[in-house]
Amino acid sequence: MLVARWERRPDRAVRTWAVRPNQPQPTSLEDFAAKFRLALHDEISPVTLTGITMDSRSVEPGDLYVAVPGARFHGASFSADAVARGAVAILTDASGVVDATVSGVPVVVTVESPRELIGDIAAWLYRTDSAAPQLFGMTGTNGKTSTAHFLDSILRQLGIPTGLSSSAERRIGAEVMPSTMTTPEAPELHALVARMREVGVKAAVVEVSAHALTRHRVDGLVFDVAGFTNFAQDHLDDYASMEEYFAAKLELFTPAHARKAVVSLDTPAGANVVALAGIPTTTITSLPEMSADWTVVVDEEQPSYTSFSLTHAEYGSLATRVPVIGRHMAANGGLAIAMLVEAGYSLTAIDAALHRDGGITASLPGRAVHVPVPNGPAVYVDSGHTAEAFAKTLGAVRGLTAGRVIMVAGANGDRDQSKRPEMGRQAALGSDVLIITDHQPRSEDPAVIREAVLAGARAAKPTGDIREVASPAEAIRVAVREATADDAILWAGLAEKNHREVAGQKIPFSVLDETRGALAEAGWL
Known part of the structure; x- marks a missing residue:
């Protein structure tokens, strides 16, 4: 049962969703x-x-x-x-x-x-302790959502009825509902899984945040296979140190939460997960200098996809593609496939399904979304909001761009303040023109947020073309007016949201609509 209701709060009406099994015991x-x-x-x-x-x-x-x-x-x-x-x-x-x-x-x-x-x-x-679909859990600082959606897509391409819980959406079979947090609270998550079981879902993918682990949101669920993408600075507003943040992630890799795991070695923390995990682990890497059980090699990069090969000494290899740019996205696609093989799915069957469909067919809300512009600049919008995410997506855009890379970026309020200068630094180093704007200031002064990002950017590139445009609608218009047909524009940090939260108010806002509007005004569309 999916129930939508409007709740009146002092400043606004908020739509809430309740998912429950239709036949509770x-x-x-x-x-x-x-x-x-x-x-x-x-x-x-x-x-x-x-x-x-x-x-x-x-x-x-x-x-x-x-x-x-x-x-x-x-x-x-x-x-x-x-x-x-x-x-x-x-x-x-x-x-x-x-x-x-x-x-x-x-x-x-x-x-x-x-x-x-x-x-x-x-x-x-809800009896999810004794009767639940096959469960996959994804954690990591970046890449959780894309890997979860890749995994879900491959399962559906194999003909498996699936459920999904990610920061982008919740889905029970074909029934889609909005997501308000990365991992729901434990009662909502178990009710979601119970409802999945009722409608015949055979496999479910759950995005698991560090908060979910420390706040007991996934307690009572044991994932058949857990996945680890990477580890980078984030959430130091909630954790006293990077060590404490890592310890939170590590909780997923214990018998209380998972039976086995696939761990990416693309960041140094991956080796630490393998060393400290309390469950069997299999490794994967996309770095040529690293050795792992699974290896990912990028074969081709295009504005709308990235092709790669995945190889295992025992299981063999396959070649496929993900429908987004970036070597890191290919690595996430490889991780999703490896998790399925470790769960018992045949690599041969996966290869046949992906070959039939022309690759992994996942739709990734807000993840390196390509906005087609005939005979114009390459335009991408992305939800990445960490320094590492900026660096990886900028690197992918740079590799596909003959001209300049123009970036629109911002940081969110009421979140880890210590990461803002490094976000600015990576944004400046990876772009030719950088425009710092407001995204989700929430209760903070947006000018203070911008200044922290700008400080890191200007320290990294003192003579760089770095601008400050408070209004995000105007910032994208400045970027579009600056661009030529050989250039690329990347707007990072806000892509999948349908609103901006400013001083307690949720203001309707669409990055895609604003981007297309700016392109139309400039004559590109």
Whole structure:
């Protein structure tokens, strides 16, 4: 069941989505409390549970509402709202008991953090601990989304009914819904997987963020194969150090979360994952100087695709393509194929399906999207928002461009501030003309964000053509007016979004629409 509803918040109406299995298996509250050795706060009358949620706005009748401490409020403060929507019991910690008790429904208390239990509880309630599709989990700083979509596409090309949970979208078979975070909270993820099972999905791909691992969002799921793309600076607003951030990623490669893994050695962290993983690992690389079980070699690069060969000493080789630019995208395509082989799929069958279809046919929202311009500059929009992502995509664009590379870039607010100068540095080094603009300032002063990116850019290239244009709509127009037919334009950092978040307001905005509009105004379209 997919339910869309509008929730009224102080500044705007927000559309939320609830995905639930159509045929939940009712469970008594007493059995639940006994299973997880939890204390009932009071004597209770019989209560039947059919679902679970941490969000009072997403409660369905029969739900267990899990009230956890938040950054500003304790979830127990919203107990009355949850009960009004149909919650029949509340799970909370000692600090939430008083607020939860006044709701009038049974309260179950845990001495642990409720968040640490919720994945296992959701798995038990939705039976995803014993009956789930084949599961693939993807992590890494960059490339998670593209690899997840490549993997999903190949499975569908093999005729396998699939499900997908990525930062770009959620999908159950042919049913597509928007994604609001990289990995949903544990109750939503388990409900999603349970619904996939109901409609006959045989394999599901889940993008797994570091936050998902440290915040227990994937607890209760064991991935048949996990994948590691790479590791680079990001999220130091949430983690005290790169070591702590890496440790979060490493959690996926333990028996509690995965059975085996395929690890890319294209960044030094890959070797560390192999050395520290608690599960069997297979390796892959696209670097000629590295040795691995699987090797990726780029054969051809064109504005709309990258061809590559993938080889394994035992399984053999195949040649195929991904529908985007970049050697890093070929590496991600190779990783997806290797994960499928490690899961038991035949490389011969994969090769036949890809050959029939002319390569991996995935549609990648916001990932190096080519905007065709007949007889004009090559134009790409990309969602990459790290220094490494900038460098890789700029390198791919440079290799296809006879003239100059013109880049429009920005950094997001309320996120890791320490990475902004390095983003500016890589943007300046990889481009001939760099235009720094605003993207998602959120609650921050956009001028302060721009200045941090500009500082890194100007330090790297003191005499470079580096400009500041606050309005992103105007920034792309400046880039288009600057371009000749031999040039390329890359707009990085905002591609898949349909809005900009500025000072608490979500303002409708489309990078593709603005880009096409700018090209039309300049006479290129």
